[in-house]
Amino acid sequence: MAIKLSGSGLNGVYGRLNQHPIASSHAGILAIGDFVTLTGTSDATTGQSTVDIGVAGSPLLGQIAGFVPDYSSENFTDAGGLAASTAGIAYILDDPRAEYIADVSNGPLAAADVGLNVNLLATVATKSGGLTISNMNVNATGKNTTSSLNFQVLALLPDDAGVLGNRALVRLNSTYSIAGATGV
Numbered sequence: 105m106a107i108k109l110s111g112s113g114l115n116g117v118y119g120r121l122n123q124h125p126i127a128s129s130h131a132g133i134l135a136i137g138d139f140v141t142l143t144g145t146s147d148a149t150t151g152q153s154t155v156d157i158g159v160a161g162s163p164l165l166g167q168i169a170g171f172v173p174d175y176s177s178e179n180f181t182d183a184g185g186l187a188a189s190t191a192g193i194a195y196i197l198d199d200p201r202a203e204y205i206a207d208v209s210n211g212p213l214a215a216a217d218v219g220l221n222v223n224l225l226a227t228v229a230t231k232s233g234g235l236t237i238s239n240m241n242v243n244a245t246g247k248n249t250t251s252s253l254n255f256q257v258l259a260l261l262p263d264d265a266g267v268l269g270n271r272a273l274v275r276l277n278s279t280y281s282i283a284g285a286t287g288v
Contacts, residue, residue: 106137106206106207106237106238106239106240106241107137107139107167107204107205107206107207107238107240107241107242107274108137108204108205120197120198120199121169121170121195121196121197121198122195122196122198123152123172123193123194123195123196124140124152124153124154124155124165124193124194124196125147125149125150125152125154125155125191125192125193126154126155126156126186126191126192126193126194127143127145127147127154127156127191128189128190128191129156129189130156130157130186130188130189130190131157131188131189132157132188132228132229133185133186133187133188133228133229133230133231133236134157134168134185134186134192134194134229134236135168135184135185135186135229135236135237135238136168136169136170136171136184136185136236136238137167137168137237137238137240138157138158138167138168138226138229138238138240139157139158139164139165139166139167139168139224139226139240139254140155140156140157140158140164140165140166140167140168140194140196141155141156141157141158141159141162141163141164141165142154142155142163142165142280143155143156155194155196157226157228158224158226158240158254159224159226160223160224160225160226160243160254161223161252161253161254161278162254162278163278163279163280163284164224164254164276164278164279164280165196165198165279165280166196166197166198166199166202166276166279167196167197167202167204168194168195168196168197168238169194169195169196169197170194170195171184171185171186171192171193171194171195172192172193172194172195174192184235184236184237185229185231185235185236186236198281200275200276200279200281200282201275202275202276203258203273203274203275204255204273204274204275205261205271205272205273205274206241206242206255206271206272206273206274207241207242207263207270207271208222208241208242208243208244208269208270208271208272209225209241209242209243209244209245210225210243210244210245211244211269211270212244212260212267212268212269212270213244213247213257213260213269213272214260214269215260217244217247217257217260217269218257218258218259218260219256219257220247220248220249220256220257221247221248221249221250221251221253221254221255221256221257221277221278221284221285222242222243222244222246222247222253222254222255222257222272222274223242223243223246223253223254223255224240224242224243224254224255225240225241225242225243226240227239227240227241242254242255242257242272242274249286250286251277251278251283251284251285251286252278252284253277253278253284254276254277254278255274255275255276255277256274256275256276256277256285257272257273257274258272258273258274258275259272259273260272260273261273
């Protein structure tokens with residue numbers, strides 16, 4: 105499952121979406137559901153900040169909700185993704201108050217971990233059966249009150265096998281929009 109938006113808005117998406125260019129210098133496949141960070145440079149055509157794959161412990165801008173289609177080649181083999189070394193434009197859910205349901209790596213999280221902060225485990229997306237799949241989740245290793253960690257744990261959730269704490273309800277903690285909060 106990786107990390108998906110929690111909520112029941114139109115097609116499961118609510119909050120604000122903004123377009124951000126992706127430079128051709130990005131090294132890995134990007135998928136819907138991946139978290140991104142600002143690169144510190146701007147696109148030469150639009151002047152907008154470019155984005156790239158998110159990094160644990162660095163501020164995140166938000167989650168990729170989609171890509172602007174590229175009709176130039178009429179080759180639609182990258183369903184839901186953007187190939188490495190390919191420029192594009194992504195729709196980013198950059199609402200700092202959005203909540204996400206995240207799979208937990210190196211867990212499970214325990215009841216005492218609710219309110220703490222955890223980092224992103226930024227695993228590169230994979231292609232399967234013509235689809236591009238986000239593999240990002242949150243990392244229980246290093247959970248702490250530190251405000252620079254990417255997500256705050258809001259609640260524990262069961263996974264498909266019913267194990268509580270193998271999934272968590274999280275919210276961005278270290279973003280470009282708001283300062284990270286110290287966990288409880």
